[in-house]
Every structure is written in C-alpha cells, then in structure tokens.
Amino acid sequence: MSQPRKIIIDTDPGQDDAVAILLALASPEIDLLGITCVAGNVPLALTRDNARKVCELAGRPDVKVFAGCDRPLERALVTAEHVHGKTGLDGADLPAPKMPLQGAHAADFLIETLRREPPGSVTLVAIGPLTNLATALRRAPDIAARIGRIVLMGGAYFEVGNITPAAEFNIYVDPEAAAIVFGAGVPLVVAPLDVTHKALVTAPRLAAFRALGTEVGATVAAWTDFFERFDKEKYASPGAPLHDPCTIAWLLHPDLFTGREINVEIETAGTHTTGMTVADWWRVTGRPANALFLGDVDADGFFSLLTERLSRL
Ligand code: RIB
Ligand code: CA
DSSP, rough: OOEEEEEEEOOOHHHHHHHHHHHHHTTTTTEEEEEEEOOSOOOOHHHHHHHHHHHHHHTOEEEEEOOOOOOOOSOOOOOOOHHOOOOSTTOOOOOOOOOOSSOOHHHHHHHHHHHHHTOOEEEEOOOOOSSSHHHHHHHHHGGGGGEEEEEEOOOOTTOOSSSSSSSSHHHHHOHHHHHHHHTOOOOOEEEOOOTTSSSSEHHHHHHHHHOSHHHHHHHEEEEEEHOOOOHHHHHEEEEHEETTTHHHHHHHEEEEEEEEEEEEEEEESOOTTTTTTETTTTOOOOOOEEEEEEEEOHHHHHHHHHHHHHHHH
C-alpha cells in the first residue's frame, strides 16, 4: 500500500457526518490528522461534542478534535434539527465525550497543519458549511497553494435544493464561505445531491449494518432509522441518502463515482436562489472548470465498501 493519505475532516455531525468519520477511521489508506467542527446541522456546542462521541464509539479517543466557527461569515446560522434531531445524533444515545477538545481554533489548526506539512500532501474533506475553511483561507491566503485537494459534500444541480428549491444545506448556510472556497483555485471534488441522493440506505443495506453485530453497526443502523424518516417522507424514497460518506468513499475508490470537470459558481445575491451551486454541466459559459462535479455512483459498490469497513471497528 502506498503512504496513507493525510486528511482533515471539517464537519457538523449530523448522523451522516458521523458515518463518514467512522469510514475514515476504519480505513488504513487514510491518516486522519484532525477533525475540525463547525456550526451547521446543530450549533457548534453540539457538533464539537458529537465529533468526539463518534471518535470514542470507534475506539479512537486519540483523534485531535477542534472547535471552529459558531456561525456563518455574514449570515445568521441556519440549523437542521428537523432532519438530525435536537442533538444532531438522534437515534442513538451515546455517552458524553471524555476525550479532550483541542485548545486551538479550527481555522488555526488548518493553517498550522497546511504550513507544516509538505505542499499538496493534505486533503481537506469538508462535509458541513464551509465557514472554517473560508476563515482559514482569509486569515492565511498562502495556504491555498498548499492544499492538495478539497473533497466536499455540497451543492446540487439536476437534483435541485434540499433546504430551498435552489440550494443544498451546506452551501446555503454560508454561501459567502462557499464562494471563497470555490474561488480559491484549489483542486475541488464536489459530491452534490445529484450523487448523494443515489446513495440511499435501502432496507437491505440497513439490515446489513445491523447484521454486523457490533456496537458500531447497531449505532449506524439506529442513526439511519432516525434520520431516514425525513427524506423518505419528503422524497417518497426507499431510504435515506448517506451524503457525507460519499466524500471518504471517493478518496478510497474514486472509480465508484463519475462526474465532470466543470465550472461551478456560488450564488450569493439571489432573491430566490442564494446558496445555489450554478454548475455549468453543459459547459455553455466558457468559464474555466474549477471542480470535478460528481453525478453518479455505483451504490451497491459504495455500500459494500462502507459496510465492510464498518465491520473493522
Ligand atoms: O445537504 C446535506 C448536507 O447537509 C450533509 O452534509 C448533512 O450532514 C448536512 O450537513
Ligand atoms: Ca454534514
């Protein structure tokens, strides 16, 4: 195996974030340098606890977890308790974390790590609103050239929005932050709703989590039982979309996914479209490509990978 890939996960746990963190911790191809928490699905006071609960569930109290921004750059915070529950990890009752929260601000950890590690050697995996990444880029513009790649869950094009008719939640919460990230000139891989809505936890897939017979398997099944109610009712779908783990799965097996290198701009001033990812899928604008925008996934392959890796915890 080649050297493990160094990553930092920026997150707003959220049950699907939690599964992404578990997948990363279960995968020897990944060297998780740290987890930076941001306000999103639930306030920062909860996301910074939830990230540590997940690390302890995985038996990894050694992971460095940092608290970051508690609100978007310019707007009031919008949360998603209606999807994730009051705690953000409703469905399973995990104990309060014992492992410490690191003292540094998430943005400072991002800056210090990127300045220390060899240029291009660190991948940022962003699975919540992009406030921490944008704050780091504004405080230290020099880090843009040092980031190997940003793999993010966010946006939508053919699938349209999930928090407004035009916008996906992570982008909608902090469109100004997203505009900074999408305009930073860093290689981007974007997992939009177009692809995550094809990674549905159907009943057989949920049963496979439960059949692991482990605390991790039971917890992931319980989280899914909880947060699938929202999507199944709204979309009449056969299961909940596992949004955030698509980013880690892309790092592990990019061949499970297809997409296009296209231009993606962020709407920050729309009356009805603020937070929209304006994805030039048909390349009509002539604007330079700035992202690999994923459109499809081998869902069976994705769930086989995920379930096998979870069995290792
Ligand atoms: O729109 C889905 C995204 O918003 C996921 O990252 C989910 O965790 C929420 O943050
Ligand atoms: Ca998330």
